[in-house]
Amino acid sequence: MITRTQRRHHRQQKTSRRKSRRRKVVNRIVERDLIHRLSYDQYREEVRKVYGGARGAMLARFSQLSGHLHLGDRLLRKRRFDLAGARQILDVGSGAGQILGHLLKYADPEARITGIDISHAMLRRARGRLKSSRPDLITADLARLPFANQSFDCVTCGYVLEHLPDARTGLAEIVRVMKPHARMLLFTTEDSFGGAWTSRLWACRTYNRREILKTCDELGLALTQELWFSRMHKLLRAGGICIELRKRHPAGTSCETASAVPVRVDSAV
Numbered sequence: 207m208i209t210r211t212q213r214r215h216h217r218q219q220k221t222s223r224r225k226s227r228r229r230k231v232v233n234r235i236v237e238r239d240l241i242h243r244l245s246y247d248q249y250r251e252e253v254r255k256v257y258g259g260a261r262g263a264m265l266a267r268f269s270q271l272s273g274h275l276h277l278g279d280r281l282l283r284k285r286r287f288d289l290a291g292a293r294q295i296l297d298v299g300s301g302a303g304q305i306l307g308h309l310l311k312y313a314d315p316e317a318r319i320t321g322i323d324i325s326h327a328m329l330r331r332a333r334g335r336l337k338s339s340r341p342d343l344i345t346a347d348l349a350r351l352p353f354a355n356q357s358f359d360c361v362t363c364g365y366v367l368e369h370l371p372d373a374r375t376g377l378a379e380i381v382r383v384m385k386p387h388a389r390m391l392l393f394t395t396e397d398s399f400g401g402a403w404t405s406r407l408w409a410c411r412t413y414n415r416r417e418i419l420k421t422c423d424e425l426g427l428a429l430t431q432e433l434w435f436s437r438m439h440k441l442l443r444a445g446g447i448c449i450e451l452r453k454r455h456p457a458g459t460s461c462e463t464a465s466a467v468p469v470r471v472d473s474a475v
């Protein structure tokens with residue numbers, strides 16, 4: 207016999223499923239689907255144009271206003287993502303150098319820092335903003351990283367993965383260049399209402415949190431922790447997917463690593 211509590215619980219579940227379906231439909235309408243309509247090469251050119259043009263210039267000039275810069279700084283300053291001991295750090299999709307700036311501040315002085323981006327214009331802006339010659343900045347595509355296997359013991363990747371039609375392509379490439387046990391800080395746009403608007407503005411896609419975690423796990427990246435920029439972000443589930451991952455040591459492979467010398471430098475800045 208079904209009790210009154212069970213009936214109420216069943217009703218609540220049904221309402222919540224209906225709301226979630228409605229949210230998904232709205233998000234799909236708002237979200238931009240350019241990434242799925244063009245070939246990867248055509249889409250990449252569009253992304254280069256977006257970031258190389260006025261929007262990229264605005265991002266470089268006003269990134270303080272978004273709050274992300276300050277919140278990202280806090281994550282690293284408070285060592286919630288700890289850079290201590292990292293010697294070869296890769297920042298993927300450096301943009302105007304937002305994460306690179308934190309790395310310069312909080313990484314060990316002997317760490318070698320490398321940033322890559324498909325937009326040469328963004329890397330030039332990053333160099334100008336950072337006023338530092340320390341990071342190596344290389345124009346390259348996340349889908350084809352110009353580095354030898356197992357080159358880095360730490361990777362940061364902020365809001366770039368959403369510019370690939372399939373997360374697996376980029377994540378597999380990152381895993382390839384990570385040393386065993388290397389850690390990664392990954393930020394990416396979530397399939398929320400806010401994420402759908404981000405997708406519209408930056409011509410990118412969004413990801414489902416559960417699916418990204420599953421893909422990471424399948425590629426040998428273990429989730430170390432889910433991070434939130436602040437308690438408010440956690441409460442509102444805002445700010446996108448922000449996770450720390452660690453590369454598992456593949457059973458039976460040697461721990462020897464290659465040096466972080468680029469095997470193909472597209473164009474240094």
Ligand SMILES: C[S@@+](CC[C@H](N)C(=O)[O-])C[C@H]1O[C@@H](n2cnc3c(N)ncnc32)[C@H](O)[C@@H]1O
Binds near residue numbers: 253300301346347
């Ligand atoms: C939103 S910005 C992120 C900047 C910075 N990482 C941050 O967290 O604020 C995204 C950057 O990713 C770059 N990007 C997009 N697709 C890329 C790809 N396939 N490979 C490398 N960089 C890419 C863009 O050119 C842009 O500079």
